[in-house]
Amino acid sequence: MSTIVKHHHAHHFANSAQEFSASKMGMWLFLVTEVLLFSGLFLGYAFAKSLYPEMWYEASKQLDWKLGALNTLVLITSSFTMALAVNAAQTNLNGEKTGRLVKLLVATIALAGAFLVVKYFEYSHKFHMGLLPGPLYTFGGINEPNAHLFFGLYFLMTGLHGFHVVVGMGLLTWVTIRASKGHFYSEYYTPVEVGGLYWHLVDLIWIYLFPLLYLVG
């Protein structure tokens, strides 16, 4: 693991610094489209909550904020390990930090997996209780009409976010495999950086989803 594989920048770039900043800018443009994608759901949230504030409050109490808070801690920690992974790649001069980079990436993926496990328990509880969208809603404990709307948005927002977690895990697995082959070092670590940006966005979305769904309702 102590050897590195030299990267040669693609022929259409003047140098590897230009390649790096172009890749990064492309990722930021993509992240903007991701924010716009989620903003539609956030707007739907604002609209439905403004129509039925009492129902919203009652329905959000059906979510377990402790599990939501646990998942928030898990995702923040995974963002932290991801940031440290980028740092390890930046300071990996001759492959001496490749092992540390791989460990940090594996930790990030493991934390993403832990997030999904918690989400699985939450979802199966909701399925069991009939806290489901639209006509599937069969729960009897909320004394307000239209509570299916809340759970429709809950599943759409957390579902789309969970899908991003799965995609991020796949992306980081690919980065980890390449890292273990010694592809990333101080002069070239673009996939670590760009994959990290994607992962931090997943964290960013959750930072808003957690209070909106679990806390304020």
Add this chain to the structure above:
Amino acid sequence: MSHDNTQAHGGGEHGHHVVPMKVYFGVFGALLFLTVVTVAVAQVDLGPMNMLVAMLVATVKASVVCAFFMQLKYDEKLNTIIFVFGLIFVALFFLFTLLDVFSRGFLDPRQDNLYMQQEAMQKQRYDIEQKVNKPLPGVGLAADTPPKDELVPPPPPPSAPDGGLLPDGAVPPAEGSAPPSDVAAPPTEAPASGAPSAP
């Protein structure tokens, strides 16, 4: 686009900004602390202030993640500009949609009444369901639509001269006017503006 704020190009060494380790730990600690804060504040009932505080804390957390974990603070300014522009468009999206949602009934009071009626009916239907303990027919998503007779009656459909209904989108001919094929033809008379026009 200028690179000079982050990139050093001397001698093949390109100096990406390496964030000191203690910054990472500081940011991590701040994020954990703010998570505890947002959970703690949510346990206290502050009315509408709860939402404000929660969004404020979330925005501080998000800014910290963007600035340090995503390294926007040390990055080329262009990336920050791109991201902030995206957020401005999100704000526009929210602004104009919510302007519509929250101003319904300002101009047309019937609309407001309609929504209040809908809500009252849904509540009534729901209470009956709870009493008889089974859903009324047509419950579910369809329950959001009130019965037709409660709605403001639509304007009467335009009728053809023979009394039959015209197909959708057809314009009924004005009385005594030319047949529909000539509708698009330019008017032969001068407009009744008083000023005579040259022939």
